[in-house]
């Protein structure tokens with residue numbers, strides 16, 4: 001199984017259009033060791049021919065252009081695409097807006113939770129993905145589904161939050177329901193290879209910890225280093241917790257949660273522009289690497 005990180009940044013990308021934080025400013029200035037990043041998406045294939053996208057970022061056109069494996073093959077006709085399916089892990093803009101860039105009349109299958117499918121159905125702009133061309137299928141929880149030949153995806157609910165644009169102040173937890181944020185176990189049954197992809201997650205609870213125990217690869221929510229970093233940098237009034245994202249550091253952070261787990265390879269994805277680990281020479285970067293984590297970058301390839 002081949003995994004390509006198409007985009008390793010959180011919503012907004014890196015640098016973010018409206019952001020003059022020190023990371024974004026230094027990235028714009030071309031500082032070494034601070035690479036730009038597009039928004040959150042992976043591509044997966046078992047044969048190199050058919051590819052499944054895990055999330056469809058607003059930067060998808062640029063990501064496909066940068067990924068020769070995702071280019072149309074002339075021998076398959078004048079119009080075609082190796083992208084055979086898209087699986088979405090939540091309804092956030094960084095994970096669905098790229099669907100609109102796939103609207104050119106080539107068929108693919110779309111899989112998402114009932115709540116995300118409802119959000120797409122309620123936004124008529126997504127009707128450009130006609131049902132005849134782009135069938136939408138509910139991704140059940142806790143049951144593996146074959147999304148393309150030889151590749152299965154099992155979705156499971158993780159602690160999280162409803163998409164920002166669907167938040168309701170009137171209800172508890174902003175109207176979040178189970179399954180608004182899902183993690184994916186992606187498997188190649190023929191080889192037994194499998195990995196977990198969890199780009200948004202508010203906490204590693206006991207259910208999630210026991211699910212991940214023994215995994216050979218987990219790509220996990222690396223949005224923030226500390227819960228209050230966006231407030232501390234004057235970027236936002238929100239904590240990571242409020243945004244539905246666990247932080248890396250701290251007693252309840254992902255570094256601590258994974259320290260107790262047997263996970264062979266652990267990779268942070270969905271990195272926010274405020275995160276100090278984006279700087280290759282930062283103390284925080286050294287700390288996460290010392291703890292056995294890798295920081296994903298655009299174009300990163302992982303073979304399983």
Ligand code: MLT
Pocket residue numbers: 010011012092093094164200243
């Ligand atoms: C998030 O991951 O918190 C979202 O991408 C936020 C957003 O929709 O901008």
Ligand code: MN
Pocket residue numbers: 010011040092094095200270
């Ligand atoms: Mn996001």
Ligand code: ZN
Pocket residue numbers: 015016019020021022023024025273274
């Ligand atoms: Zn910034």
